[in-house]
Amino acid sequence: MEQNIRISSLNDFLFCPKSIYFHNLYEDYERQVYQDTPQVKWTINHENIDNKQYSTSKNILQWFGIYSEKYNLVGKVDIYQTDKKTIIERKTKISKLYQWQIYQVYAQYFCLTEMWYEVKKLKIHSLSDNKIYDIPIPNKEEIEKFEKVLDEFRKFDPSKPFEANPEKCKKCIYRELCDSY
Numbered sequence: 001m002e003q004n005i006r007i008s009s010l011n012d013f014l015f016c017p018k019s020i021y022f023h024n025l026y027e028d029y030e031r032q033v034y035q036d037t038p039q040v041k042w043t044i045n046h047e048n049i050d051n052k053q054y055s056t057s058k059n060i061l062q063w064f065g066i067y068s069e070k071y072n073l074v075g076k077v078d079i080y081q082t083d084k085k086t087i088i089e090r091k092t093k094i095s096k097l098y099q100w101q102i103y104q105v106y107a108q109y110f111c112l113t114e115m116w117y118e119v120k121k122l123k124i125h126s127l128s129d130n131k132i133y134d135i136p137i138p139n140k141e142e143i144e145k146f147e148k149v150l151d152e153f154r155k156f157d158p159s160k161p162f163e164a165n166p167e168k169c170k171k172c173i174y175r176e177l178c179d180s181y
């Protein structure tokens with residue numbers, strides 16, 4: 001049976017495949033001990049959602065578990081507006097929209113639609129500057145690219161030689177532990 005892929009792991013994989021190892025290593029560890037400031041801010045943002053501090057609107061479902069049997073994906077969705085059929089992923093600050101952020105919302109979209117929720121819009125909300133990024137619903141070509149990434153994830157072998165991207169390493173929270181840095 002194929003293993004489930006956590007949506008959060010998929011994010012790390014898209015940033016750098018090697019970071020998956022560290023992601024798993026720290027999975028059960030106290031988060032604040034190793035997270036840099038941006039990650040801590042992210043955690044606080046999500047705790048607000050966890051604690052239902054975001055909104056009391058009956059049209060908003062917050063931070064709930066999602067699953068796709070088709071893609072073996074598991075994770076959580078930040079916010080789903082039931083009236084607007086919109087998924088909103090919140091980020092602390094977005095200075096540039098990266099592919100992994102888009103794929104994170106795609107993953108939520110695939111899970112929710114498979115769970116029979118109707119989804120018409122995808123958005124990413126950059127909190128610090130209050131900007132909203134509209135993400136188009138994935139078309140056939142985007143779906144194929146997404147599926148290719150899932151395939152690469154499953155086939156990735158960390159024991160094989162790996163060429164790090166120094167620019168990514170500089171921003172990586174695992175850099176002090178990584179032998180590729």
Ligand code: SF4
Pocket residue numbers: 015016017018019164165168169170172173174175176178179180181
């Ligand atoms: S330090 Fe570089 S190679 Fe290592 S996990 Fe981070 S981004 Fe990847």
